Amino acid sequence: MPRPLRVAIVGSGPAGIYAADALLKSEVAAEPGVSIDIFERMPAPFGLIRYGVAPDHPRIKGIITALHQVLDKPQIRLFGNVDYGTDIGLDDLRAFYDGVIFATGATADRALSLPGIDLDGSYGAADFVSWYDGHPDVPRTWPLEAEKVAVLGVGNVALDVARILAKTADELLPTEIPANVHEGLKANRAKEIHVFGRRGPAQAKFSPMELRELDHSPNIEVIVDPEDIDYDEGSITTRRGNKQADMVAKTLENWAIRDAGDRPHKLFLHFFESPVEVLGEDGKVVGLRTERTELDGTGNVKGTGTFNTWDVGAVYRAVGYLSDKLPKLPWDIDSGTVPDEGGRVVQETGEHLQSTYVTGWIRRGPIGLIGHTKGDANETVKNLLEDYAGGRLHTPTTPEPEAVDGFLAERDIRFTTWDGWYKLDAAEKALGEPEGRERVKIVEREDMLRASGA
Template identity: 80%
Template sequence: MTRPLRVAIVGSGPAGIYAADALLKSDAAQDPGVSIDIFERMPAPFGLIRYGVAPDHPRIKGIITALHQVLDKPQIRLFGNVDYPNDLTLDDLHQFYDAVVFATGANADRALDIPGVDLDGSYGAADFVFWYDGHPDVPRTWPLTARKVAVLGVGNVALDVARILAKTADELLPTEIPDNVYQGLKQNEAVEVHVFGRRGPAQAKFSPMELRELDHSPNIEVIVDPEDIDYDEGSIATRRANKQADMVASTLEKWAIRDVGDRPHRLHLHLFESPVEILGEDGQVVGLRTERTELDGTGNVRGTGVFRDWDVQSVYRAVGYYSEELAKLPFDVESGTVPHEAGRVEPATYVTGWIKRGPVGLIGHTKGDANETVASLLADHAAGLLPAPTQPEPEAVDAFLAERGVRYTTRDGWYRLDAHERALGEPQGRERVKVVPREGMLDASGA
């Protein structure tokens, strides 16, 4: 091949950018090289790093610096505000590229099959996260009239949701939250937040650092019931084998034995409580019913037949993300993933990240995922299994999108938007203020 290997990556979150990085570090990047175009449905890159991480986590958002180092490579182009499959289809992509890698992540809430999930006041965590992160495709307001709130789940998303609900708006003002989010949080009436997990302290999926951060707010009193600290043989084995699980359990133990303080907002972490029904009256959430569980010796739990009703006026379901089905690709509804072999859906079509393995693991796990997928792609390339595109010239993509009337952003456009957001934050001493409306993002990008 006398021209560069042309690869399209759909999705500009960590999974997509790590795949680009793996390609650029491979032997294929030598002469004649690799040419990579990244397509992103949002006008700005970085996926859930921009729209899925709580705004008071600047350390996690610092990963954007590392992603930029890859995105800035001359072999990479960014096409933002381009939606698959509405703006271009899989057949379109194969016209321009030797291979296509889907790194579209997981943006929806996994379903929770209990009565009452459709009541007013029952929310998916992903929708709430998108609201407070300034996603352009969700409503600008959020109902925050509940004084007592339940959060279902014991992962980091549940912690983020609970923390945002329990903090004051002024605590979050120094972050990059848009003005509509600040104004909404100023109206938040929540004074009690209850987080529910069906298993014990050794099985909680919190990251130790994120858990400890709950206790840093001067306004949040974190409360753990001593009766929720329990271990069986399976739990002890988990603590011995997993340092993070041991650190989480130790933190919960310390909180369970300390005296309860007088901070104005209370955040209760409840373990061994399995949600069985969201209670309602006149279509509105008025409570949550849980069943007490107990350990069975293996680290798993079983129901005890003891039920309790909790007085809450809204429920946030943080039980996991779920990927959207992709046109022209097979899909496993149960796992919410695309079936694959080492990232290979078929020669010339690949997956990486959460659409490949499901929404599990930390951001760092995505690197190994990308390396495996890229290895499959390069093996197919070496074996001559990649059909040659009919229009491999880079400018053919620009012409195609222009003909379709797609108003797309570029890497330079992202930097213009980035500078604009930083300028908005500067008078207030803030790092940035996010632009929320899609048209506003496109205008600032010079799309």
């Protein structure tokens, strides 16, 4: 009887779990069957759902329920706290599996080339998100002394950063934020948050729901300058062809024409302001300089030669995530992705790297919402299965599942399992119960390993 198809997936975020789901739903899953091992460098699964989504977004975090159902399947094993490139390499994976799918996502901040961007008080949004989401590998404190803060970017991450900075610590206490984050936010002095976009309302990348949620806080007054409501032919075309863009523009229009309220924290959404320099004194951020832009007819903008200076004490850049380069895989330095064709990894020679695949942000860059990742995974898995049917996958030398456990034990690598996640999940919920909270996230890696029974 033929053995099951053995597949390793590196990364347990939505991209990796959707790939596992696609494999389980394939004809191969019925005969000869599939056996999937997911490797995750964190002790807990779910990737950016756990460490990249703001804690006050329970609806988005609800996707974990669907991912849970996939990981509950007996054909899947989870190996957490195992870092690709350090604990296990590509050659090791090839020894155990017919195919390897990399779904490692993007967690670092994309660089922004501006004078002064490296000043003290200039931060990457991804680093701040990791802090307030309780990532075990970042510092436990965050400097929050600035009373006026700039956020560069008009995507959902920029909204998350601005909203967390503008809310009070007690507003966020009912969420899963760890104790150190709550203490840090209690010391937050920010009273004005300024979000800057170099183009107009029709080009903003906010999702309508996330934008509207800004206005739900009793402590945040959202302010839009009526002069920033402007459209050209390209903008009108965008609104007509994109329902979400039109909804965002309408929300911004409504905010621009209303009377200002008296909520204590002000959150300004600025458009047609292109950052040109972060200003500093004695090595610290003291302001931001922008150039006023105007639409050019196509939806793009051009500079006007008029400059504005903004009195801010901190600057957060939310201009996109960047993937980490993966050892032994080709790399496109410009896009920050692994070159591929339909999910098949492509070498510099133009040939496919046998039995090696990518899906999610490591494949296409950090664009699109979580739901877009499912189609990406389906395409990658389809091509892996085509290669399997065509006999183009290599043959592993030790495909037995227990060989992986032996490999990790021999190297004294402490790893967590899916059963271990249930233990960690229960421990976090127990921490939240006395305070009437759904959970309190455990932060320290050692504490996570201990709670998971690693």
